Amino acid sequence: MTQQLAKSTNLETRIETPFDFALTVAKPAGWYWSTPGEMFEDGTLWAALNLGATPVGLKLSSDGDGFVRAVAYTASALSRSKRERLLAAIENGLGKDTDIGAFYTFAEKDPILTRVVRDLHGMRVGRLDDLFGRVILTITLQMAQLPRSQRMMGDVLEHYGTVLEFDGRQVVIWPTPAKIARLDQAELRSRANLGYRAKLLSGAARYLVENPMSILELDELPDEEALKQVRAIPGVGQYSAGIVLGRYAPIDAWSVIVMSELLLGRTPVKPREEIGKINKLIDRRWGRFSWLAFAYILNDLENLQADYNLTRLS
Numbered sequence: 001m002t003q004q005l006a007k008s009t010n011l012e013t014r015i016e017t018p019f020d021f022a023l024t025v026a027k028p029a030g031w032y033w034s035t036p037g038e039m040f041e042d043g044t045l046w047a048a049l050n051l052g053a054t055p056v057g058l059k060l061s062s063d064g065d066g067f068v069r070a071v072a073y074t075a076s077a078l079s080r081s082k083r084e085r086l087l088a089a090i091e092n093g094l095g096k097d098t099d100i101g102a103f104y105t106f107a108e109k110d111p112i113l114t115r116v117v118r119d120l121h122g123m124r125v126g127r128l129d130d131l132f133g134r135v136i137l138t139i140t141l142q143m144a145q146l147p148r149s150q151r152m153m154g155d156v157l158e159h160y161g162t163v164l165e166f167d168g169r170q171v172v173i174w175p176t177p178a179k180i181a182r183l184d185q186a187e188l189r190s191r192a193n194l195g196y197r198a199k200l201l202s203g204a205a206r207y208l209v210e211n212p213m214s215i216l217e218l219d220e221l222p223d224e225e226a227l228k229q230v231r232a233i234p235g236v237g238q239y240s241a242g243i244v245l246g247r248y249a250p251i252d253a254w255s256v257i258v259m260s261e262l263l264l265g266r267t268p269v270k271p272r273e274e275i276g277k278i279n280k281l282i283d284r285r286w287g288r289f290s291w292l293a294f295a296y297i298l299n300d301l302e303n304l305q306a307d308y309n310l311t312r313l314s
Contacts, residue, residue, distance in 0.1 A: 001162055001163065002162075002163040002164075002165055002170070003055055003075065003162060003163070003164055003165065004075070004165050004166075005055070005056075005057045005073035005074055005075055005164055005165065005166040006073065006075075006166070007073065007074050007075065007076055007077055007078075008071050008072065008073050009071070009072040009074070009077070009078050009083060009086075010069070010070070010071055010072075011069075011070040011071075011072060011083070011086065011087050011090065012067065012068065012069050012070070013067075013068050013070075013087065013090065013091050013094070013096065014066045014067050014068070015066045015068060015091075015094055015095070015096050015124065016066060016096075017066055017122070018100060018101075018104070018121055018122040019066050019094075019122050019124060020120075020121065020122030020123055020124075021043070021060075021061075021062035021064075021068060022040075022043060023120055023122055023123035023124075024094055024095065024122075024123055024124040024126065025040060025045045025047075025060065025094075026040040026045070027123065027299050028120070028299045028300065028302070029298050029299040029301070031127075031299070032127075033045065033047055033093065033127055033128055034047035034048055034049050034058070034093070034127070034128040034130065034133075035047070035048060035049075035130070035133060035157070035161075035171065035172060035173055035174055036150075036153055036154065036157060036172075037157055037161065037171050037172030037173065038171055039169060039171065043061060043062070044059065044060070044061045045058070045059070045060040045061070046058070046059055046166075046167065046169045046171055047060065047128060047171065048164050048171040048172075048173040049089065049128050049129065049130045049133075049173065049174075050130060050132075050173060050174065050176055051082060051085065051086055051089070052082075053176070054074060054075075054078075054082065055074070055075070055162060055164055055173055056072050056073065056074055056078075056086060057072070057073035057074075057164045057165075057166035057167070057169075057171060058070055058071070058072055058073070058090070059071040059073070059166075059167050060090075068090075068094060070087075070090055071167070072086055073164070073166035073167065085216075088216060089128060089129035089215075089216060090128070092126060092129055092215065092216055092219065093126045093127055093128040093129060094124055094126055095124030095125055095126035096124075098124055098125065098126070098292075100124065100292075102289075103117075103289050103292045103293075104117055106286075106289050107289075107293075110285070110286075110293075112262060112263075112293075112297065112304070113286075113293055113296065115300070115303070115304065115307070116293075116296040116297055116299075116300040116303075116304070117296065119300045119303050120296055120299060120300055123296070123299065125246065125291070125292055125295040125296075126246075127215075127246070129214055129215040129216050130174055130215075131208070131213060131214055131215050131218075131244065132174060132175075132176065132177050132180075132204075132205070132208060133174040134215070134243060134244045135201075135204050135208070135233060135235070135236065135240075135244060136153065136156055136174060136201065137149075137153065137243060138235075138236060138239075138240035138243045138244060139194075139197050139200050139201050139204065139235050139236075139240070140152040140153050140156070140194070140197065141240075141243070141252075142197060142200075142235075142240070151193065152192060152193060152194055152197070155191065155192040155193055155194075156174075156175065156192045156194075156201075157172045157174070157175075158172075159191050159192055160175040160179060160180065160183070160192070161173055161174060161175055162175070177204070177205040177206075177208035177209050177212075178205075178209050179205075180201060180202065180205035181202065181205040181206045181209050183202065185198045185199055185202045186198075188201060188202060197235070200234055200235030201235065203234030203235060204233050204234050204235050204236065206234075207232070207233050207234055208233065211232070213229060215244075218230065218245060223247055226245055226247070227241055227245065227247075230244050230245055239251070239252055242291075246291055246295075247291055248283075248290050248291050249279070249282050249286075249290045249291060249293070249294035250294075251275050251278055251279050251282070252275070253271045253272050253275070254271075254312060255294075255298070256268065256271045256272075256274055256275050256278050257271050257311065257312055258297075258298075258301070258310060258312055259278050259281075259282065259297075260274060260278060261308060261309060261310055261311065262297065262304070262308055262310070263278070263281060263282075263285070264281075265309075267309075267311050282294070301313055
């Protein structure tokens, strides 16, 4: 299904330096900002999100001085409250309130962080406020290699996403929880090739229809309460919650190898058995900056490989 979005609204915000727009919305590791169906060309990002039940297309650019200009495309005019909510979502996605200066000061004491901060100076770690999109990501990442996860996400978008057409571009947006909740699990299993994850995604969708929440709302909560709410979503465990919330390093069987090789100089023989150990090491070493450190490292692995023996990249 394709929706034509012609009504435009201009929004603007300013992100304090250090801020690199391109690194923030088009990260080196290929992390998408709003949906895998977005496009980034010549310093301009075409993105999209569901603002509640309202599909919104976005065209974002920056003049290099911290000012970000956004044009929002919708089927009908946005109310004042929705404009304010949309701007808040964009600012949150650009990491406006992240104390990156404190992180950079902290990084000066750590040789690994000193390197990645130099390589990725100004990269803010944030994503647009689409909680269900993050849930889809975490469920498709479970017990699957990245190419397999990407195929599953692609199938979900192809069969159940909505194509938004605006500014001469087309961006595929994540399906809403309500749309997935109406589907039969057998259809999800076969059409999106989700396997056992179809049950998890269906349950998560139904839960979020009955218990709507957003990243903006979760960001207002203390860590323990936010974690409790996210882990109540079917299919979201401790590791998945880390991806959804973006507050701590979500260590799995792949990243535990990378972190062990970086921090301990050795490759674990039984990676899954060392996840707890690496989690504790990261918490002791980086504390409240663990998520930022983790995100910077994963987006700078190609450069780190020059100085560290990273077997998963060889």
